[in-house]
Amino acid sequence: MSDTAKPHDLLGQIPASKGPAPVHLWNPPFCGDIDMRIARDGTWYYLGTPIGRKPMVKLFSSIIRRDGEDYFLVTPVEKVGIKVDDAPFVAVTLEVEGEGEQQVLRFTTQVDEVVEAGPEHPLRFEFDPVTEEPRPYLNVRGNLDALIHRNVFYQLVELALAAQHPDEQALGVWSQGRYFSIGACAAAF
Template identity: 75%
Template sequence: MSGPGKANDLLAQIPKTEKGLPPVHLWNPTFCGDIDMRIARDGTWYYLGTPIGRKPMVKLFSTIMRRDGDDYFLITPVEKVGITVDDAPFVAVTLQVLGEGEAQVLRFTTNVEDVVEAGPEHALRVETNPATQEPAPYVHVRVNLEALVHRNVFYQLVELAVPREVDGQRWLGVWSHGVFFPIGLDPA
């Protein structure tokens, strides 16, 4: 199932759309097995162990991705194949800050050029590694899919952080679309 032509076969099955993403949530094809495709933590896509160097191809593959439970798939109307994702399928590589205070809007752009604004529909969350205490921030991109926030972008968020009490604890966090997103406990 993982020959060199498999990736091209999948691309050929993607229906052409005028605008927006293909409706992968509506497609329920038969599972055809796993292919040797992996998305590394840094957002690099690999096929048969080799980085996919053509950004338009990566971007197109990203539009047919779906996560069911803990598993990731590339889905077309006729085929569903499993892929490996090391952490999150996308990386938020830039941040644009619009406004300030509670009216502030945080606009993220991913490595595959998805643009999302943190808010009620696109939550920002931070997981902390219990062993290293290193934070891993994520922003919701689309149904069940998140972007790992690049370290440089996270530093920008830290610079924007303000204190606020949440459930009796003092947190540092950021505002976007009227929602406060805690990013770490306030050491003060």
């Protein structure tokens, strides 16, 4: 795709379907990078301007793929590089069903994708080595993650239980029968 190509050029190449496209099955030629970026807060930008049409953002989010550390929008006929500041999705709400080991944590992303944490969609918690600020993530699909919004992270900390191992002084949460350790730093919250 040339620098003069527009995002709507990609739209015409996306097969109509509900949910994410099977981008993992497509192997089109790389057509270059476009000036599209997903900010840390989940806002999509084109040529430095926020994309204000949520249906368009949702459509683009259905064709994103990560290969190694690089992100691409992929259609059956072309693949273009985009920039992602942190993660392509942001988990903006949390619904809790049940409690203890039977608890289910259901997240909704900024593009209205609903994901239940569990064995297929694990949670992971990283901490900035300099600031020690938590960076919690949820696997959305494949190797694409959602950064968990700060307010949602605080909800998780409120739900946290002590680790099941006596050697581990950490907190964590249950979802779909799996325990996800938040880490010892979370005890300070």
